[in-house]
Amino acid sequence: MIANDMLPTLEKLLVVQDRDRRIAQLKLERMRIPEQIASAEQRLKAESARLEGLRDEAKHIEAERKRWEIDAESKRTQIAKYRTQLSQIKSNTEYQALLKEIARVEREIDEIETHELEVMEKSDQLQPSVKTEQVMLKEVSAKVEAERADLQKRIAIIDQELKQVLAERQQLAREIDPDALNRYERLMRSKSDFAIVPIRNGNCGGCHLNIPPQLAHNAKHGSELTSCDYCGRILYWQPE
Ligand SMILES: [Zn+2]
Incomplete structure (x- = not known):
């Protein structure tokens, strides 16, 4: 390795160099930790946003279903009113016209019910995704939490070693x-x-x-x- 007749100063400087390189390495590692924590938190935020997005979509679908339901309900009320009117109409023409109108509104209700079914199907398809995403979020959240705890522990270990190596380096430097x-x-x-x-x-x-x-x-x-x-x-x- 090192020649026997190496200058004592050189030998000591080599040890200082070794410590300086360790110090630089530790400082670099420590400097990168906040970035690593931020990136883990970013991952959690993205996962959380995905779940929020799915929930928003579910809310939209539910609102849409409600709108169709109200629409159908008001048309059914309309038909009931028409039927009451039917019994009071004397003119055959008017009677036929109202029957036609009732048939038209009934077709509209049919269409609305088709829409309602489609919307409910969408909602059924969305539910498993929401559940999966909830599980995912829990997993990612636990992982990120563990990662953050590890990194914070690592900071403490680095600080401890830095203190020690810096003191050692200072002592060595005094002898050169x-x-x-x-x-x-x-x-x-x-x-x-x-x-x-x-x-x-x-x-x-x-x-x-x-x-x-x-x-x-x-x-x-x-x-x-x-x-x-x-x-x-x-x-x-x-x-x-
Ligand atoms: Zn050279």
């Missing part, structure tokens, strides 16, 4: 030569991944370009930190 630490920190800020990389198969572990033998020799045996000429990262020798 300030100039070397400064150099490392500047590099860590400018590179998004590593400030210190191994030389692997003669190449820089950061930019992957070939390291001249002299530089590799310095990294292996030198008494000072060695940097890659191309990317500036601090190099260490890793036996193959």
Whole structure:
């Protein structure tokens, strides 16, 4: 792994780098949690809206059925009135005309009853969907609740670990030569991944370009930190 004659400063910086990478990882994970909670809540909201939509549809259908019912009822009242009138009519023409009118309204009632049946059929078809959606909503609601609880627990765990790693990092940093630490920190800020990389198969572990033998020799045996000429990262020798 690490060469035996590695500079103590380099060895310590590698540990700091390891902690810094863990800190960055934890911060990133923590930053994404509110988004994950929001997306779970969005799912619940959508499911709830679906059920609301089905219930609205059922309400509309019921209102429509009621309208047909009232319509049919008023036409039946009309027919009853006509029948009373029939007994008082003397003229045959008027009598025939009223009979025709009664037949017309009766046909209308027939039509209305057909509509009523259609609407009731629609309502019957809708009921199972409403029930299924109610079950779905309950399931999604329980899942989202569990997910939210898990994520909140995760926040607490992350915060705990962050506190611990940050304290550890601070302690490690105190033991390192300030100039070397400064150099490392500047590099860590400018590179998004590593400030210190191994030389692997003669190449820089950061930019992957070939390291001249002299530089590799310095990294292996030198008494000072060695940097890659191309990317500036601090190099260490890793036996193959
Ligand atoms: Zn490089």
